Each structure stands twice: as structure tokens, then as C-alpha cells.
Amino acid sequence: GAGVSQSPSNKVTEKGKDVELRCDPISGHTALYWYRQRLGQGLEFLIYFQGNSAPDKSGLPSDRFSAERTGESVSTLTIQRTQQEDSAVYLCASSLWTVNTEAFFGQGTRLTVV
Amino acid sequence: DAKTTQPTSMDCAEGRAANLPCNHSTISGNEYVYWYRQIHSQGPQYIIHGLKNNETNEMASLIITEDRKSSTLILPHATLRDTAVYYCIVRVAYNTDKLIFGTGTRLQVFP
Numbered sequence: 001g002a003g004v005s006q007s008p009s010n011k012v013t014e015k016g017k018d019v020e021l022r023c024d025p026i027s028g029h030t031a032l033y034w035y036r037q038r039l040g041q042g043l044e045f046l047i048y049f050q051g052n053s054a055p056d057k058s059g060l061p062s063d064r065f066s067a068e069r070t071g072e073s074v075s076t077l078t079i080q081r082t083q084q085e086d087s088a089v090y091l092c093a094s095s096l097w098t099v100n101t102e103a104f105f106g107q108g109t110r111l112t113v114v
Numbered sequence: 115d116a117k118t119t120q121p122t123s124m125d126c127a128e129g130r131a132a133n134l135p136c137n138h139s140t141i142s143g144n145e146y147v148y149w150y151r152q153i154h155s156q157g158p159q160y161i162i163h164g165l166k167n168n169e170t171n172e173m174a175s176l177i178i179t180e181d182r183k184s185s186t187l188i189l190p191h192a193t194l195r196d197t198a199v200y201y202c203i204v205r206v207a208y209n210t211d212k213l214i215f216g217t218g219t220r221l222q223v224f225p
Contacts, residue, residue: 043158043201
């Protein structure tokens with residue numbers, strides 16, 4: 001497809017389990033972002049990848065959260081030992097890394113921790 | 115910090131112009147102003163951006179004050195489908211390049 005693809009679209013998991021969320025960016029986009037959006041709240045920045053540079057992890061809320069990206073392709077956000085407060089929509093976006101570029105967002109993964 | 119302030123909510127009648135203000139009094143010379151919107155249950159969508167000149171595209175117009183401390187997004191003929199949360203973001207266009215979203219303005223377009 002032409003857009004940013006995220007999977008799964010919905011995920012229900014038990015408290016304490018690990019989850020992996022996947023993001024397929026637009027082909028050729030060197031920048032990739034992850035955000036978290038709790039119900040009724042704004043977008044909370046988590047992590048940013050830009051090409052082969054070290055990722056900006058300044059938004060990760062705890063060491064239970066990690067993300068990887070292989071080159072300029074797929075990214076995986078992993079949440080270990082999930083807690084109920086991790087319940088949210090996790091959004092991924094990608095962009096070309098040039099001045100004046102827009103970020104394209106996926107539809108998100110809705111994570112529910114029960 | 116989001117570095118922008120926006121009203122929490124606004125209403126607009128269908129067919130009228132919607133004018134959404136944003137204050138960014140600490141903006142730096144190398145920071146752009148971006149606008150995104152998020153329609154319920156969807157990912158954010160880019161609308162427009164600018165540095166210091168006014169900009170217009172098929173979706174909206176962006177008016178930036180001469181001192182660049184504030185801007186206004188204008189939807190010239192609002193429709194019900196424009197009901198969304200609108201985010202104003204200032205963004206440095208080099209290395210870190212990350213988008214930091216604030217709380218946005220919830221625009222309700224009514225018939």
C-alpha cells in the first residue's frame with residue numbers, strides 16, 4: 001500500500017504479558033516516529049528514528065518500552081510486562097528527512113491491557 | 115514542551131470560515147509552524163506549514179504574523195467533516211526533527 005501500515009489494528013493482552021506492535025513506513029521514508037495516545041488525550045511522543053543515526057528515545061516512559069528499526073524499513077515497538085496504564089492507541093508516522101516535509105500517520109494499534 | 119498555546123475548543127457554523135488561532139511567542143528563527151488535524155479515531159493528517167510567509171493550499175490558509183509569535187489557520191468554508199482536533203506545532207527543520215503535539219483545539223462544525 002501507499003500509506004503507513006500498522007499491525008495489529010487491535011490488541012488485547014493480559015497484564016504482565018509482552019506485546020509487539022509493528023509499523024511499515026512509506027517506502028523511501030527515512031524518518032519514523034512512534035506516539036502514544038491515551039483515551040481523550042493528545043499525542044505523546046515516544047521515539048524517533050532517522051536513517052542510521054542513533055534513535056531519539058527521550059519520550060519512552062520506562063525501560064519496559066523499547067523499539068527497533070532495521071535500516072529504513074519496518075519498526076517494532078515492544079512493551080514488556082504490560083500494565084493497565086499502557087492501554088492506549090499507539091501511532092506510527094514516517095516522513096522523508098528533508099526540510100519542509102510532512103509526516104504521514106498510520107491508523108494506529110489500539111492496545112487494551114486487561 | 116509543546117511551545118504553542120491554543121484554545122481548547124471552538125465552534126463554527128457549516129459554510130462559514132473557521133479561524134483557529136495559535137500562539138508561539140518563543141518561536142525561533144529556524145522553526146516552522148505546522149498544522150495537523152485528527153478526526154475521531156484516525157491518525158493525524160497534515161494540513162499546512164509555513165515559516166514566515168502566508169501559505170495557502172487546497173485545504174486551508176495559514177496566516178503568520180509579522181513577528182511570527184502567532185498564527186491563524188483558516189478553513190474558508192467549514193464542513194461537518196472538518197470537525198476534528200487541530201494541532202499547531204513548531205518544529206525545527208534539522209536533525210532532531212521530531213513533532214511534539216500539544217493539546218490542540220477541538221473544532222466542532224455544526225449544521
